[in-house]
Amino acid sequence: MTEQLRYSRHFLLTQWNEDRQQQLAEKKVLLVGLGGVGSAAAPYLVSSGLGYLTLVDFDQVSLSNLPRQLLYQDADLGLDKVQVAQQKLQLLNPACSLQSWSEQVTAESLGCRLAEFDLVLDCTDNLDSRQQLQAACYQQQKPLLSAAAVRLEGQISYFPVSASSPCYCCYSSTLTQQEFSCLDQGVLSPLVGVIGSLTALEAIKILAGLGSELAGKLWCFDALFSQWQQLQIAKKPHCPVCAVSL
Template structure:
């Protein structure tokens, strides 16, 4: 049950006709795993913590570098050399003391992900390499957990919500032959505001999934061209021949 302090803190959300105390209590009870605390993971965690998600697990094996400060908005110069997950947890604790923060300073793979996903309600993929995305997607399908995924490069970004259950497609349904956007920020560059936009939208989709308010982007890919500020929404279907969610040994469906 929400305390008086929490009711005051989240007052502007609770005042919304479609978002009541019950919705706030749902996100307060939720555990969320954020994979990658870089340009996307920083705004994702900042808004989820501010909104009142009860427990955030922050996974990243990397340390803060000077080049990160241009876009990874949680970090400061004094954080250089520190593990990103721990530095992010310190900053987020100042944002909202009501949120439980669990930094995970290690790389996640196919062996470690299943145990983690058994204890969370939703996963956000904030990484920038296909192998990790593929492993996270496979683990989410196995666990039956929704996956909010975004990518940002240069001045453009993509966003979708995957599941791999019922008629909801997984990441592999969209990219059966590998990640079409496999270039990384370190190779191609990225404008700071682009990861801010896409990370904020990721947090928005996560709140919809956790609260039951609104319609998440299952089976839809949102593409943003930042140079022209144009949006496109593309529909896609679950692939019955998908090597992940179409495999009965992986999918529960």
């Protein structure tokens, strides 16, 4: 009865039912990056009924985080983001099993640890970390949902497990680290909330079996003009990640 009441607005949807809610409750997600996008996506994942969420970040809460990372307050300054986030998210939904890793991930450090997860969420602001995540996901055959926000621009893309689909590195090989750095380029605070909440929406649809229209595509948002654009990502024949046979 408690679960019925908690998720009653979900059950009013014609596209939703108890089976989808139960399916979501059985899924395990690895969320890497608890900055603006990650800290906006995580509360919706937990409150919507995700069963298991592992949080990954190596950073501490700083004063410049507070305008856009609403999981944190002044009292949290200097504390590890993963510890603060885990405590606050657990209050949102005690039924969600939460874990945290305070570390900077690499393809090597992830290794076989990806095996237990159904979906990986890349919410980092570091190009090298994004490419490392994609390499690990492709090697372990795990779907990757990637999101970013910088300046007045946001983007979301989804890379399912498919030998015929492009990977993140097919798209990112022409990018530079500065293009993803809020430290260098800045970002308007509400933008990360827009991208974070849409990332959570796509993740929930994927995990509950509703699917995603973003497979192999890049969904771009221009916040200045409030315009969306969807681009097809081309699979590169010589990509260092997905052109290699598993």
